[in-house]
């Protein structure tokens with residue numbers, strides 16, 4: 001007699017792993033030689049990549065030389081973007097380009113970078129405006145050359161609940177935080193693929209994987225942006241020389257979340273923007289696909305995968321993330 005899965009029952013209740021093993025063996029035997037080879041190779045590959053990742057933690061990794069790279073940072077005039085620009089210049093990038101909407105900040109950051117001896121240019125560009133992105137990408141290519149590292153950093157937060165939010169403000173966050181990356185990536189990726197040399201970076205947020213109330217526009221846009229990067233990364237697997245990095249920082253000390261209160265600031269202090277910038281450039285240079293900042297954010301994501309909803313709600317209440325946005329002042 002057989003179970004529904006084609007496993008002989010023998011009148012006994014078989015443990016699930018034996019059922020799985022039986023299915024694996026019987027189904028593998030029915031495969032052609034090529035598929036059978038892939039099926040047998042698969043666990044070996046998994047083990048190899050796990051060991052390789054472990055070894056990377058212990059052994060020094062080869063760093064990407066940035067001396068031929070032209071780096072474009074959206075929102076590069078201030079906050080994390082400004083520190084990213086300074087860090088790329090410090091780490092030897094050939095040229096740094098800044099995009100943003102506020103000329104004063106862009107100019108000031110640009111002058112600081114030139115003072116460090118690195119060629120720097122800035123352009124006014126609203127990444128939420130598709131036509132403007134394509135137009136400024138053309139101008140940039142003609143005036144400065146091909147971008148080889150694109151850092152999608154620009155973002156805004158409206159910081160209200162759904163019902164308290166103005167429709168236009170909700171749309172604006174999605175246009176800038178999510179769709180802006182579609183346009184910038186579409187503008188620069190084709191040339192990276194031609195050159196077989198490029199890196200697309202997304203400064204995302206842990207809120208893309210663990211949302212909080214009072215920032216529904218931001219969390220939604222960041223979750224969509226996470227999926228965008230995941231899909232893009234997999235799509236680029238067969239494209240030599242072009243890769244991606246997604247950075248997921250915790251609360252960082254910039255103007256973006258001004259007024260937001262974390263319940264235990266000593267236990268969960270905000271990150272410094274210079275730390276986020278340093279670790280991001282390091283991740284690009286080591287070709288790291290995903291970077292959680294700080295690393296303890298892995299624990300949150302792990303807990304989310306199995307804890308019951310009520311336990312997760314208690315975590316939000318205990319940590320204060322449930323009410324953190326009540327005091328938010330921000331700036332959009």
Ligand SMILES: NC(=O)c1ccc[n+]([C@@H]2O[C@H](COP(=O)([O-])OP(=O)(O)OC[C@H]3O[C@@H](n4cnc5c(N)ncnc54)[C@H](OP(=O)(O)O)[C@@H]3O)[C@@H](O)[C@H]2O)c1
Pocket residue numbers: 074075076077078079080081099100101102103105125126127128152153154155156176203204205206248249250251252253254255256257
């Ligand atoms: N601060 C945090 O707690 C935190 C935590 C996790 C992740 N992040 C992420 O880190 C990134 C940088 O944030 P931040 O903290 O540095 O914020 P910020 O200080 O408010 O800077 C945001 C930057 O985005 C630019 N920007 C906004 N809208 C733009 C548009 N339509 N077109 C072009 N540029 C635009 C701004 O430049 P202009 O004003 O000149 O346009 C500014 O340079 C964002 O993606 C954010 O989501 C921040």
